[in-house]
Amino acid sequence: xxxxxxxxxxxxxxxxxxxxxxxxxxxxxxxxxxxxxxxxxxxxxxxxxxxxxxxxxxxxxxxxxxxxxxxxxxxxxxxxxxxxxxxxxxxxxxxxxxxxxxxxxxxxxxxxxxxxxxxxxxxxxxxxxxxxxxxxxxxxxxxxxxxxxxxxxxxxxxxxxxxxxxxxxxxxxxxxxxxxxxxxxxxxxxxxxxxxxxxxxxxxxxxxxxxxxxxxxxxxxxxxxxxxxxxxxxxxxxxxxxxxxxxxxxxxxxxx
Numbered sequence: 665x666x667x668x669x670x671x672x673x674x675x676x677x678x679x680x681x682x683x684x685x686x687x688x689x690x691x692x693x694x695x696x697x698x699x700x701x702x703x704x705x706x707x708x709x710x711x712x713x714x715x716x717x718x719x720x721x722x723x724x725x726x727x728x729x730x731x732x733x734x735x736x737x738x739x740x741x742x743x744x745x746x747x748x749x750x751x752x753x754x755x756x757x758x759x760x761x762x763x764x765x766x767x768x769x770x771x772x773x774x775x776x777x778x779x780x781x782x783x784x785x786x787x788x789x790x791x792x793x794x795x796x797x798x799x800x801x802x803x804x805x806x807x808x809x810x811x812x813x814x815x816x817x818x819x820x821x822x823x824x825x826x827x828x829x830x831x832x833x834x835x836x837x838x839x840x841x842x843x844x845x846x847x848x849x850x851x852x853x854x855x856x857x858x859x860x861x862x863x864x865x866x867x868x869x870x871x872x873x874x875x876x877x878x879x880x881x882x883x884x885x886x887x888x889x890x891x892x893x894x895x896x897x898x899x900x901x902x903x904x905x906x907x908x909x910x911x912x913x914x915x916x917x918x919x920x
Contacts, residue, residue, distance in 0.1 A: 667694050668820055671755040683700055685808070686762050689809050693816055698723070699734055701733070701737065713740050720732050737779070746789075759791070759816060761777050778793040785829040794832050796808060798836035824900075835895070848890055849885055854878060855875055
């Protein structure tokens with residue numbers, strides 16, 4: 665494909681380190697357009713702005729790249745990019761990230777990074793969300809670049825099934841090389857929340873959500889196992905949440 669059009673977004677905001685790395689990687693493949701949040705939008709899930717205005721400002725953060733900062737969510741960014749910024753031009757690929765932190769297992773439902781990719785899939789566009797499993801402020805993204813380029817090129821070449829977006833997670837950089845890439849499923853894991861009750865200086869009660877990540881999945885075919893064992897995980901995700909097996913059970917056994 666000659667000079668594909670690639671839309672880049674994220675949830676960490678247009679000024680984040682991860683999106684700069686991703687833009688530079690995509691510039692080696694094709695024409696890049698950026699529409700990303702003007703401030704961090706982590707944990708927004710698939711929220712969209714329906715009760716407030718959206719602002720869109722031209723940005724000069726990226727050299728030789730048409731880029732915009734949007735006041736909305738990651739899903740908003742993809743919507744306004746497709747229907748306003750690009751108008752009659754259809755992106756050949758939408759990429760989101762590189763997220764500063766893991767988006768394995770259940771985190772895909774909360775992730776603004778993946779909501780941008782899934783919104784693109786809703787629009788019929790091939791899409792990939794990239795995340796680095798490192799929350800450190802000085803996280804090193806360098807080991808992700810060659811793999812991102814390879815995955816993006818293969819996606820452009822092969823395409824994706826309708827309604828599918830790829831969720832790709834990279835382990836944090838270590839002394840040993842990445843062992844490879846695992847195409848796998850989402851781990852059976854969740855956040856076990858705790859709510860810490862506190863009081864402000866005026867005695868008014870408030871809560872701070874805390875907790876820990878609990879992995880119930882003992883298999884080796886899931887994304888959490890992959891990154892824990894220094895593999896890149898790749899999970900094909902779909903926005904259709906309906907369960908065929910549950911439809912069959914309820915239809916056959918319930919007295920409705």
